[in-house]
Amino acid sequence: MERIMKQSLLALSIKKPKWVFIITLLLTAITGAMIPGIVVDTDPENMLAEDQPARVFHNEVKDRFNLYDAIVVGAVNEESIFSPNSLQALHTLSEGIADIEGVIEPDMMSLSTVDNITQEGVGTIRFEWMMKQPPETMEQAKEIGQDVQRLPLFQETLVSGDEKAAAIYVPIENKDESYRISQEIETLIGGLDSKDEYHITGLPVAEDTFGFQMFVQMGISAPLAALMIFVLMWFFFRNLKFVAAPMIIAMATVIITMGLLIGMGFTVHIMSSMIPIFLMPIAVVDSIHIMSEFADSYKQGRDRKEVVKEVVGHLFTPMLYTSITSAIGFFSLLLTPIPPVQVFGAYVGFGILLAFLLTIVFIPAYLCALKPKALASLQSGSDKQSWLQKVLPQVGKKSLALSKLVTVGFVVIVALSLWGINQIQINDNPVRWFKEDHKIRVADRVLNDHFAGTYNAYLVLDYDQSAAKAEWMEAVNELDDSSLKKDIASIMEGGSDLGSQLNDVIITLEDRIFSASDKEMDTIDSLLAKAEETRRSLAYFQQPQMLKKIEQLQQALLDSGYVGKSNSITDVVKTVTRELKSGEPEDFVIPQSQRGVAQALLQYQSSHRPQDLWHMVTKDYSSTAIWLQLKSGDNQDMTRVVEYVENYFEDNPLPENVSAEWAGKSYLNMVWQDEMVEGMLSSLLSAFVVVFVMMIILFRSILFGALAMLPLSITILFIYGLIGWVGKDYDMPIAVLSSLTLGLSIDFAIHFLERSRDIYKQTGEFKSMIKKMFEEPASAISRNAVVIAVGFTPLLFAPLVPYITVGFFLATIMAASAVVTLILLPVALKATRRWAFKS
Template identity: 60%
Template sequence: MIDVIMKLATGYRRSVFWLLTLITLGVAAFIPSITIDTDPENMLPDNNPQRFFHNEVKETFAMHDMIVVGVVNENSVYNQQTLTDLHTVSSYAESLDGVVSDDLMSLANVDNITQEGPGTIRFEWMMKQPPENNAEARYIQQQVEDLPLLYNTIVSGDNKAAAIYVPIESKDESYALAEQLRDKISTLESGDDWHITGLPVAEDQFGFEMFVQMGISAPLAAAVIFALLWVFFRNVRFISAAMIVAMSTVLITMGALIAFGFTVHIMSSMIAIFLMPIAVVDSVHIMSEFSDRYREKGNAKDTIKDVLGHLFTPMLFTSVTSAIGFYSLMLTPIPPVQIFGAFVGSGILLAFLITVFFVPAYLCALKPSTLEGFAQATHEEHKDGWLQKLGAVAARHAKLWIAFFLAVLAFAWFGIQQININDNPVRWFKPDHEVRIADEVLNDHFAGTYNAYVVFENTLDTTEKARSAVRDALNNDALSEESRDALSALLEQEQVNFNQWIIAIDDLLFSVGSDQLEPLERLMTELEQLNTASKAFQSPELLAYMSEMQAYLQTTGLVGKSNSLSDVVKTVNRELRSGEEKDYELPDNANGVAQTLLQYQSSHRPQDLWHFVTPDYKRSLMWLQLTSGDNQHVTKVVNAVDSYIQDNPLPANIEIDWAGKAYLNVVWQEAMVEGMLDSLISAFVVVFIMMVLLFRSVVFGVLAMLPLSLTIAFIYGLIGWVGKDYDMPIAVLSSLTLGLSVDFAIHFIERTRATFKQTGNWQDTLAVMFDEPARAISHNAIVIAIGFTPLLFAPLVPYITVGVFLASIMAISAIVTLIMLPAVMTAFSRLIFRGGQS
C-alpha cells in the first residue's frame, strides 16, 4: 500500500496538485448557495408525533409564532406619551408585510368588554386612538385591570410595562421584522425602554449572527494554527502543506454538505471549525518525524517513504476511530446532529486521504536546500528535555499516578450524577446581548413571554353513535315507508350534522301519524343529547375542571398566567349579569355557556374565540404563559399538570396533550440525551473492537481505551460539578472526545510496541517515546486546543462552550495519555511486555 501511495504521490506530483485544486474549487463553488436553519423544530424529524401534533394544533387553533415587543416605564405605562408611542408602534407593526395583522394584540387592537345594560354587553376598542391626557390613560388602566384575559398579558401586573404581540406568517422573517420594528422604535422621542424578544426572534437572530460567525471563526482558526505550526517548525513553505490539507478538507466538506441540499444548522455551522484543527493532525505527525529522519537520510523520497511506513497504520486507525466517534452521532434521532456527525466523520477520512497523497507529493517537490535548513532548525528547537522529565516522573511514581487517576474517576462519577440537562435558545446569546436583556426584562414584568399549550380533546365518537341511533329507529315496525326513506337519506350523508338531522326529524314529526311519534321523538331526544355531548366544551362541568387546573397551576409558581375558554365565558357572563366581580363565574348549564360564546362572537375580534376552542367544541386549548423557556422549567410544568390529573382525574372521554415551542424543546432534548448515550456506547464498543484488532491484543486494546475513558468521565464530571447545563453542544462533544482521545493513545501505543521490539527494554523504550513521538502528540494537542480558541471570542454562547471544552478536552487527553499510559505500562510491564526486559 505504501509503495502504491508513494508511486502515485511522487511520480505524479503535478496530477495530485491539479486534482486536489480542481476538486476543491469545484465542490466549494456550491458554498454561496448556503441556507441557514436555526429552527429548533427541525431538531426533530418531520414524522415525529409531537412535532406533527404541535403543527396540527397551530393550524387548528390559528396560533402563530409571535414577536413580543415591550415598552417599560419605571413609573407607569399609563401615561399619555407612552401609550401614544405604543399606539404608533402597534399601527406600524400592523402595516408590515409578513405580520398577521388581524391577530396582533396590544392595547390599540383589543376589545374592552363592558355591560351596556341588564343582559346586554358592549364591545369597544380599548384604545382606538391614543389618549389625549393622563386622565384618559388612567381610565384605560381601570378597564384593563377589569379584564383577566388582558391583565398581566398585554400590560404587566405592576403597570410598568406594556406588550405588543406581533403574530408572523413565517418564523424565517422574524429577524427582518424585528429589525424594522427596532428602526421604527429608534424614531420615538420618549425616554421609555423598548425591548424585542420571543423565541422566533432569538432563533432567527441567532441564525444571522451564526452566519457571520462562520465567516470569522474558521479563518481565525486557520491563522492561529498557521502561527502555531510556524512556532513548531519555523518554515512557512513546509507548514503550508498542513494548511492546504486543512483548507481543502473544510472547503470540500462544507461544499458537499450544501451541494447535497442540506441546510446549515447550529451544529453543522461548526463543521469548519471542528475540521480545521483535526485535519492537520496527521500532517503534524508526518512533519515531526520527517524533520527528525531527514537529517539521517538526506533524501526526501526515501525519508517520506520511511515515515509513511511507520505512521500509515496508526494514522489510518486514528482517522477511522475519530470518524467512528462522529459517525456514531448518526444513531441519534436528531437530524441536524446526524448530518453534523456524517460530514465531520467523512471530513476526517477525507483529510487522511489528502494527507497521505498530497503531503508526500508536496515535500518531494521542495528544494533540498529548503529541507536541509528546515531539518537543522527543527533539530535545534527540539533539544529541550521537559518531555523526557515528564516520562521519567510518570514511570518513577507509577503507582501514585494510578491511584490519582482512580481518585479522579471517583470525582468524575459523583459529578456525572449532578449533570443538569437543560437548554433554551435565548440562552444561546451572551447575558449582555439585546435579545437576552429583552427576555429578562419582559419576563421580570410580565406573566411570561414563553408559551406552552395544554390541548384538551373529547374522544367520544358521537357521529357513529348518531348513525347507530338512526339505524335502530329504522328497525322499528311502527315507521311508515316515507319515514324510513327520510331516515335512510340521513345515513347516506357523508358527515353527521346534528342540527340538520334534528331539524329533519322535527319536520318529519309534523307529517306522521300518532303511532310514529314515540320512536321519532325518542330518536330526536337521543340526537339532541349526542349533539350536546359532542360540544363537550360548552359543558360548565368541563370548563370548571379547566378553571380549577388553572388555579392549581397558579399556586405552583411555575406558571405566570394561564388563559382558557373558561376565562372568556366567565368574563362575558359577568358583563351579561351585573358587571360585578361576584358574577365572574360560569353559567349553570350548557345553554348559558353557548349564549356567552354567541355574544363574544359579536365583538371586533370574534376570531380570538377559535384560539381557545374549535368551532365544533370538541377540542380546547389552555394557553400557559411561562417566565422561563428552560427545559427544566417546562418539564416541571408538565409534571405539575400530570400530578394534578393524577389527583383529579380527567372527565370521561377527555384526553390532553402538549404543544408549543417551549414544550417541543423538551421533546428534542430528551431525544438527544437518550440518542447521545446510545451513540456513545455504540462507538465505544466499536472503537474497542478496532483497538483489539489493530494491536492483535486485548491488553493493548484495553490500554488504548484508558485515556479516552478517563477524559470523557472527567470532562462530564466537571460539567456536573461546575453546574454547567448539559445542552446540545456539550452532548456532541462526547463524540469528539472519544475520537481524538484514542488518537493520541493509538500513536503512543503503536510507537511503543515498535520501539520495544528494537530495544527489548522498557526503560530504553520510554526514553525514545518521550522524544519525537511524545513531541508529535504534544504538538498536535496544542495545535488542536489552541486552534479552537477563536471560538472564545464569539458573541454566541454555544460557540464559546465548544471552544472552552474542546481546548480542555485536547489538553486533558494529551496529558492523560502521556502520564497514564507510561504509568500503567511501568506498573504492569511484565504483563504487557512479555518476552522483553521490564
C-alpha cells in the first residue's frame, strides 16, 4: 500500500508538474477566499461544551437572578476619593457610561446610581440617591463617605476601605461588546477634568481585549515567523529557488487549513489562532529534508527525475511515519472534553497530513520544473561546506567517545526533570494572558489591592420544594368537592413555579367564597390556610434560621482569607432592619420572625433599585445567590474557596432539603481547567501508546521502536521539568504543548534511525555508518531544528503571554529533541548494536 502510494504520487508530480501547480494554486485560492469570514471567540465559557452541567447551571443562574457580565471601572486618588473634584469626575463619568449603547443602565452601580438608606423616623426609612448631584464642598463629600460606611453592600465594593478608590460596575448586554464599550469608556475618561488614576478591568473586558489583540497578533506573528524561517533557510542554503519551495508548502498548508476551519463555520478561539504558528514549522520540515538531500545528490549530467525518485525513495517512509505520528499527537486532543482544543487538534492534525501530501507532490514537481541553470546554481551552493557540516562529525565522535558520561548526563537530566514536574502548579487566569505591564494587568493589580475583589463567583442555595408540594397535593386529594378539586388540579398542572401556582389557587379560593355554602366555606377556609402555610414555607430564604446560616457562612468565608467579601440577602435584611428600628449598630441583625424579614424586604422594594433584590433571591424566595468577590482570578484560588465551602458544609450541614451549587465566571474557569488537565493527560498517554505501536510497526522491531521513543520521552520530561523549574503555571498553552512535543520530538528520531539502518546495510560497519550519519542526514536534522527553533523567536516579542509561551517552548522542544537525537541515539545504538544490526 505504502509503495503504491509513493509511486502514484511521484508519477503525478514528475509527469504532470503543471497540473500539480494549478491544483495547489486553486485549492489555496478557494480556501483563502473563506478567511475574510473569520469570527474570533475568546470566551473561556466556550472551553466547555454547551451541555456541560456546570455551564448549563451557570447560564440558568444568570437567567434566574438577572445577572450580567460587568466591566469594572475604578478611580484612585492616593489622598482621598471623597473630594469634590473626584466625585464630580465620577458623577460625570457615570452619566456618560449610562449613555453607551450596550450598557444596562438600570443595573449600573456607582455612587451616583445607588440608594442611601437612612432612618426617617422609628419604623420608617428613607431611600434617596447616594449622590444625585456631586458635592460642592469637602464637608458634603465627607458626608457621602460616612453614608457609604453604613451600608455593607457598598463597602469594599463601590468604595475601598481606605477611601482612596471608588468603582463603577458596568453591566453589559453582550460580553462580546466589552472591548468596544471599554474603548468608549476610555474616551470618556480622557475628557474628564480630573487628576485621579482611572483603570478598567474585569474578565469580560480582559477576554474581549485579548480577542482583539489576538486578531492583530495573528496578522503579525505568523508572517514574522515565516520571514524568519525564510531568512534562516537562505542563510543555510544561499539559494532563493531552494528556499522558495518549502515556503510555498508552508503558506499553502496554513491558508488551506485556516480557510477550511473558517469556511466550515468554526470560530477562531485562542487555540485555533495558533494553528498557523504550529503548522509553519511542521510544514517545512519534510521539504527541507528532500531539498537538502537533492542538493547533495544531484550532479550535473544526472537525470533530475532519477535523483528525485532516489531521494523520495529514501525519505518517503520516514516522512510518512513522522507525519502520521505528529498528526496522532494532535488528533489525540479530540479525546479532551474541551471543544476549542478538539477543533485545534483536528485541524493541526489535518494540516500536518496535508503538508506531507503537498511536500511529496509539489516538491518533486518543483524540482523537475526548474531550469538547468537554476539546478546548476543549486549545486554550486551545496558544494560549499557549511559550519554545521564541519561541527556535526565532531559531535558524533565525541558522543561515542564519551558514551558513559553522556548516559550519566541524561540520567541526571531525567531525574531533575521528574523533580521539576512535581513542582508544577495547575493554574490559569485570562487576565494573565497579558504581559505584566499591560494596562489590564495593571488595572487588575491596582483595583484588587484597593477593593474586596473584581472577580465574581456565586454560591447558589436552592430549596427543594418537592416535600412541600407533596404535602399540599395530599390536602387537595382529600377534598370531597370534586369540582373544586378539579379546578385546583388544573392550576397545579400549569408550567409555572409552585409559588405562582399557589397564588393562583388562593385567588380561585377567594373568588369561590362569595358563592360557597356554610359547609363549603369551612372547606375553603381550611384549604386557604393550608395554601398560605405552604406558600410561607416555600419562601425558605425569608426564614430567620436560614438567613442566620447564610450569615455564619459569610463570616466564615471572610475569616478564611480566601474571599475578599460576600454579599447576600442577609446584608439587605440587616441594613433595612437597623434603619426601621433605631439606626444603631446593635440593631444590625436578622429579625426573629419570618414576618419581620418579609417586612424588611418589602420596605427595600420601595427603593429606587428594587431589582437589586432579585439579583440575590428569586421572587418566591426559594433560591438565593451569595455573591463572592475574589481578589484573584487564578483557578487555584477558586479551588481553595470551593474546597473550603465543602469542608464548611461537612462541619455545618445544610438542611436536607437545601442544596448548594456554584456558578460564575471564576468557577467556570476552574471547571474547564480541571477538565483540560484530565483530558490532556489521557490524550497524551493514549497517543504515546499509539505512537509506540506505530514505531514497532515501522521498524518491525521492538528495540528500534523503543529507541525511537527515547528522544520523545526525554524531551517531554525535560520540557515539563523545565516548566516546574522556572515556576511557570500549567495553563492552556502549556497543556497543548504536550501534543506538539509528542508530534515533533519523534520526527528527528525516525529520520535518524531509518537512515542509520539504510546506511548500515550499505557499509555493514557501525563506525562507518555513524560517520556517514553525521554528514547529510545529521545536517538536515540540525538545519530543521535551527530553522524552526530560531524562526519562532519573533513570538517572544508578542504582547500576549500565550504567544510568548508557545514561541519559547516550541524553540526549546525543537532544540531538546534534536540534541537528544544527535547525542543520545548514537550512544544507544552503540550499546544495542549487537541486537539492533544483527540481521
